[in-house]
Amino acid sequence: MKEVVHIGSRTTPGPDLQELVTQVAQGDQKAFSGVYDAVAGPVLGVVRAVLRDHAQSEEVAQDVLLEVWRTAPRYRPDVGTARNWILTLAHRRAVDRVRSVQASAARDHKAALLARDRDFDEVSEQVETRLEHEQVRRCLRALTEVQRQSVTLAYYRGLTYRQVAELLALPLGTVKTRLRDGLIRLRDCLGISA
Secondary structure (H helix, E strand, C coil), X not given: CCEEEEECCEEEEECCHHHHHHHHHCCCHHHHHHHXXXXXXXXXXXXXXXXXXXXXXXXXXXXXXXXHHHHHHHCCCCCCCHHHHHHHHHHHHHHHHHHHHHHHHHHHHHHHHHHHCHHHHHHHHHHHHHHHHHHHHHHHHCCCHHHHHHHHHHHHCCCCHHHHXXXXXXXXXXXXXXXXXXXXXXXXXXXXXX
């Protein structure tokens, strides 16, 4: 069946869609332009009916028309009309998009549920942190008084070595030695390798 093409006030018969698809299968870009003009609207309509989202519908319709270009050699006229073949591609692609969106939403929902289960992990982490703090306190108690005071002032109060020396009324070299020795003993007590 030939399509009728209106040019100005007269009509001229043009190739039907099946012939155009056959030409597209041979790489004819001009024929693809004819296919595009003939089916772009119906393809968008089928896709929009499934997706109900204008932006996604346009994207999927573009994908369908590209698929027509790539897969035109697979079209079999003995199975159905070119229009039905193209609209079936459109429907399948739209349904695939719906399934993809649903799968993505399900993954996001599952991830959200897993994120909510982190309350247990937070409790576990708090317990572990408390145990570590207790171990540090125990190791600090094992230091000499000058080592413990030096480490506490330098690392917990943020004082410089010179300020620690002035506060403890000790020579700067003595404070540095006590700090170094205290840190070594802390490292060994905590089981940290050098």
